[in-house]
Amino acid sequence: MIYKVFYQETKERNPRRENTHSLYLDIDAKNELEGRIKARKLVEEKTPYNVELITLLSDKHLEYEKESGNFTITEL
Numbered sequence: 001m002i003y004k005v006f007y008q009e010t011k012e013r014n015p016r017r018e019n020t021h022s023l024y025l026d027i028d029a030k031n032e033l034e035g036r037i038k039a040r041k042l043v044e045e046k047t048p049y050n051v052e053l054i055t056l057l058s059d060k061h062l063e064y065e066k067e068s069g070n071f072t073i074t075e076l
Helices: 032-046 059-068
Strands: 002-008 021-026 050-056
Touching (some): 002 032
Antiparallel strands (some): 002 050
16 A cells, blocks of 8 residues: 655754655555554654554555655655
């Protein structure tokens, strides 16, 4: 399952929409909730990022993201 993670680069400052970034993770999970938990844990352990939101991408949303040109799976 592919998850889109929205984050701030640091936990030191208050989040601002203008500074929100995103990355994509391929998570092996039994269901959506387990995938979100694994994704959050992975990002929090491997980066200094402040996670805002994690969403599971539907097939249509995934195709849109691939067509936008900014899609790459992040390896952590």
